[in-house]
Amino acid sequence: MTAHALDLGLQGTQRLLAARDSSLDEHLRTLGPVPAVALCELISITEQAGLTGRGGAGFPTARKLRAVGEGRRRPVVVGNAMEGEYLSDKDRTLLARSPHLVLDGLELLGRALHAKRLILATGERIDSGPVRSAVRARRAEIDVRDMTGGFLGGQESALVSQLNRRAPVPQDPHTPVYARGVDGRPTLVVNVETLAHLALLARFGPGWFRTQGTPDDPGTFLVTLSGALRPGVQEIARGTRLGALLDGAGADRTRLSGVLLGGYHGTWLPPQAFDVALSSTGLAAYGARTGAGIVHALDSTRCPLRVSADIVTYLARQTSGQCGPCINGMPRMADTLQRLARPGADPRLVAEVARLRGLITGRGACAHPDGSARFAMSALTAFSGHVDEHLGGECHATPAD
Ligand code: SF4
Known part of the structure; x- marks a missing residue:
């Protein structure tokens, strides 16, 4: 860790949200201007740091930089602050608390890549006024742009499509945005949290970045807590125990x-x-990922199958209606889960969810049906005891209608 980072109190997990206020004066007083870093050097330190995208997919950031740089x-x-995930509040919080860290990251990439344009795209739930200021x-x-689009609005190709004044829907995956994106140019889309990490990484280096997290998953990340605990956005180290996070937020695990x-x-x-x-x-043992950092604690008085069915029903309405799995498979998956959420459900519905997953997965132009089907299957796995209750005609949570 550099002495500078220590002096600033950035040795703990409070990195992105450490600023006392969101003003430019405070930002420059504590951190100074972001240094200019050549692209090859930026790729190198990002690779050494092991920084991965914080928007959900967790893709290695250095690989994205290299692809666009070529x-x-x-x-x-494009800074991506679409925050399409319904339960997420981290991007809005970060832009409100540390806007200059995000803008530093955008300008850092702009200089390293000799970019033609820098855009910050804000979603429907984000007030762009403060970041414009x-x-x-x-x-x-x-260029700060107020965008539309629901759950899929922040998907890279959907966002680029909207920036090109077309519908905010996913595009042909065979033409990646890093090859042909906004205005037909190579386009780098980076989540705003990732931009803020880059801005600190350029100042303090990969050794400092790795003082938090685990050797194979370094750094910190933002989590949005909701449900049966104290809600809010926190910055924690990668590798933090879920139980410790729940306890710290006042959840009653029982x-x-x-x-x-x-x-x-x-x-x-x-x-x-x-x-x-x-x-x-x-998380690999559970087939899980931190994704966009959402942690939602479900109270045992709520029927987990009903909650899951309602989420899949919501997801089925968020598709762009272009591909078979979303036109046919997703509504059937939602309907199957809704029927399973009623006590006395037909036992064949369990196999039907698995069958539909097989039909849906890998057949869309984007990962939306795959992610939705994976979520549906995880509900049946995590709540297998509750599934048995429903098949036996009972539900010990809130009675389903
Ligand atoms: S898979 Fe679904 S959400 Fe993705 S592009 Fe096709 S219709 Fe749209």
Whole structure:
């Protein structure tokens, strides 16, 4: 760790949300201007740090930088603050608390890539006013764009499509945005939390970044807590035990039937998994990922099958209606889960969920049906005892209608 980072009190997990206020003066007083870093150096330190995207997919950031850097035209860099995940509040919180860290990250990438344009895309639930003020205060050439689009609005190709004044729906996956994106240029789309990490990484280096987290999953990340605990956004180290997070947020573990991790394309974890480490290695045993950092604690008085069925019903309405799995499979998956959520359900519905998953997975132009089907299966796995209750004609949670 550099002496500078120590002096600033950035040795703990409070990195992204450490600023005392969101002003440019406070930002420059504590951190100074973001240094200019050449692309090859930026790729190198990002690779050494092991930084992965914090928007949900967890893709290695260095690989994205390299792919766009290899383009022959000057690229466009897009900060993604769409926050389409219904339960997520981290991007909004980060932009409100530390807007200049995000803008630093955007300008850092812009300079390293000699970008033609810098865009910050804000979703429907984010008030762009404060970040527009922050852009004006630093006289930056960053185009802040208010965007539409629900759950899928932040999907890379859907976002690029909207920026190109077309419908906010996913595009042909065979033409990746890093090759042809905004205005036909190579385009780098980076979640705003990832941008803020890059801004600190450029200042303090990969050794400092790795002082938090685990060797194979380093750094910190933002989590949005909701449900049967104290809600809010926290910054924690990768590898933090889920149970410690729940306890720290005042959850009564004995009253939880499960925790939804990662969002609506995420995974339900049953109580016996509550001490899992929130890292890629720790979660692999459950087929889970931290995704966009959503942690939703489900109170045992609520029927987990009804909650899951309602989420899949919501997801089935969020599709862009272009592909077979979303036109046919997703509504059937939602209907099957809704029927399973009623006590006295037909036992054949369990096999039907698995069959539909097989029909849906890998057949869409984007990962939406796959993620939705995976979530549905995780509900049946995590709440298998509750499924048995329903098949036996009972539900010991809130009675289903
Ligand atoms: S798979 Fe579904 S959400 Fe994705 S592009 Fe096709 S219809 Fe749209």
